[in-house]
Every structure is written in structure tokens, then in C-alpha cells.
Amino acid sequence: MEFKTIHRNTTPIMIVEQFLKSLESGQLVQGQQLPPERELARMFGVGRSSVREAIGILVVMGYLEVLQGKGTFIRRSSAGTNYKAIPLENLISLLPLFDLLEAREILELKAVQLAAERANDQDLAKMRRTIRKLEESGGDTEKFYTADGEFHAAIADATDNAMICHILKSLVRQIHRFNVKFMFTSEEAMQQTITTAKAITSFIAQGEGDRAQNWMYRHLNEVDGSLKNMVAERKKRGERLSLSLWAEEIETPSQRP
Structure with missing residues (x-):
């Protein structure tokens, strides 16, 4: 080679x-x-x-x-x-869900570290605006995940890496769509997410990549933790479901052979 x-x-x-x-x-x-x-x-x-x-x-x-x-x-x-x-958005929907969650974690942790090195005032202002949207979501799951997606997109933009932006935004969109449709997010979990999002933004602004990375790991487990645990249990049973297949299974169980 x-x-x-x-x-x-x-x-x-x-x-x-x-x-x-x-x-x-x-x-x-x-x-x-x-x-x-x-x-x-x-x-x-x-x-x-x-x-x-x-x-x-x-x-x-x-x-x-x-x-x-x-x-x-x-x-x-x-x-x-x-x-x-296969276009990226379609490809992501075909891949095993647990793999997507792991891939997102890898990219997000790297992205937040790069953002701490490269973010400018405009990037930070964008992150803070999305946090305000999280605070104003009022317990509405769809508004909450839309704002959370915008927060992650703002971090991706701050990396100044076009490939990371493209892939990470596609991943977040697909996973959040699933969360909105099938997952319950408590008010307490939403408040924890807002707190961690503020901490991440603060450490990015201070250029402290390692600390921002630690909080991002915590943030991902707060937002996607229940989903990840559910998928992990199904993976143990040998099931490797994609986003599209799992959505089909939940929506139309009577129509499956």
C-alpha cells in the first residue's frame, strides 16, 4: 500500500x-x-x-x-x-443508527475543539442567538430540536472547514428529525441542554478547546443519550437498524412482513 x-x-x-x-x-x-x-x-x-x-x-x-x-x-x-x-442525506438515512451516533460524536468533539481555535465574534453571536431560541422553545420539542440543530450548525460553521460543516449538519438534521418524531424530551433535560450549550459557547469564546470538548460530550449525552441507549440495546440483540428502516418499523408495524 x-x-x-x-x-x-x-x-x-x-x-x-x-x-x-x-x-x-x-x-x-x-x-x-x-x-x-x-x-x-x-x-x-x-x-x-x-x-x-x-x-x-x-x-x-x-x-x-x-x-x-x-x-x-x-x-x-x-x-x-x-x-x-447516493447523495449524503440519503446515505446517512441508510446507515446503521448507532454508527451515525458514534460518527456524530467523533465529528462534534473535533468540531468544538476547532471552533475554540477559529471562532470569530460573528460565530459566537450566532451561537448565543441559538441559545436564546432554546430558552424560548417553551417545552415545544420541535422548536427545541430546531434550535439545538442551529446551535450545532453554528459550531460547525466556526470550524471554517467546509467538509466538516457539510457532513455534521447532515448528521444532525437526520438524527434530530428522528428525535422530534419518536423521542420524548423532558423539561429538565431541555434545561440541562441549555446550561451545557452556554458552557460550550463560553469555553469556545475563551479558546479553551479541551473544556469545550468535555461539555460537548456531556451535551450530546443529554440530547441523544436516551436514543443512544435504546439503539445500543437493540445492537446487543444483533439488530443494525438504519434511520429509515427504524422509522418504517415504528410507523407501520402492521405493514411489515
Whole structure:
């Protein structure tokens, strides 16, 4: 396996592009295990954080899967599925829901760290406006998740990374649509979310990426925690449901074979 060393303005998207070229040429094949992050970083001539971010992007796109304790592998796509031909929004709805939640967490934690390094006054003002919308949601679940989605979009914008913005916004939209339709969010949970959103914004404004990252982890578990627990239980039973399949199961159980 060979990769060209990246010399100019290294970004994760350039790593993604090289990976996709290697996949198209047949140099990489389904089921193949990738070298460890440290080795990939050496091969590309970049830092491990850039490799880690690129892997997160490729996981979301459906090309890679990370198996705990085993490593990172080229995903074996289902028969007849051409992931490259599927628009991102549609692709996300086809992927296993637990995988999407994990991918979102990877991207969100990186995004908030980048936002702490790059956010300007306009970005911070946008975050604060969305927090006011959260406060004004008045217990309305749809308004709450719409405002929460705008908060995450503001953080994505503050990364100044077009690929992270595109993928993260698509992920958040799909997951929030599911939450609005099927999940109950208590008033207490909404208040906790507002508190953590304020803390995240404050630490981003202070440039404290690590502390903002810790609060983002807490924020994600408050907003998506119940959903993640539910999906984890179904995953233990060997069920790998996508957003679209699960929505169909809940909406029309009598129509399923």
C-alpha cells in the first residue's frame, strides 16, 4: 500500500481524496484492514489528528468501519449498493443508527475543539442567538430540536472547514428529525441542554478547546443519550437498524412482513 506524502496545507479532505482514489483504482479492497493511525500519519506525512479526522469523515460516508479492539477496515457494502452514487442525506438515512451516533460524536468533539481555535465574534453571536431560541422553545420539542440543530450548525460553521460543516449538519438534521418524531424530551433535560450549550459557547469564546470538548460530550449525552441507549440495546440483540428502516418499523408495524 502506497500513499503520496502531502506537503501543502495538509487537511483531512486531502487524505480523504487520496483514499478514494486508492479505492477506485483497486489498491484498497472491501474488508481490508488499514494500518494503525500512527503508520498512516507517517505514510501521508501528516499529524495523527488529521488522519483521525479523515477516518471519521470516511466512516460517516460509509467507506470505513472501526471495530473496537480490532482496527479500521474498508466497509463491505451490501450487494448492489454503490455508496458513491447516493447523495449524503440519503446515505446517512441508510446507515446503521448507532454508527451515525458514534460518527456524530467523533465529528462534534473535533468540531468544538476547532471552533475554540477559529471562532470569530460573528460565530459566537450566532451561537448565543441559538441559545436564546432554546430558552424560548417553551417545552415545544420541535422548536427545541430546531434550535439545538442551529446551535450545532453554528459550531460547525466556526470550524471554517467546509467538509466538516457539510457532513455534521447532515448528521444532525437526520438524527434530530428522528428525535422530534419518536423521542420524548423532558423539561429538565431541555434545561440541562441549555446550561451545557452556554458552557460550550463560553469555553469556545475563551479558546479553551479541551473544556469545550468535555461539555460537548456531556451535551450530546443529554440530547441523544436516551436514543443512544435504546439503539445500543437493540445492537446487543444483533439488530443494525438504519434511520429509515427504524422509522418504517415504528410507523407501520402492521405493514411489515
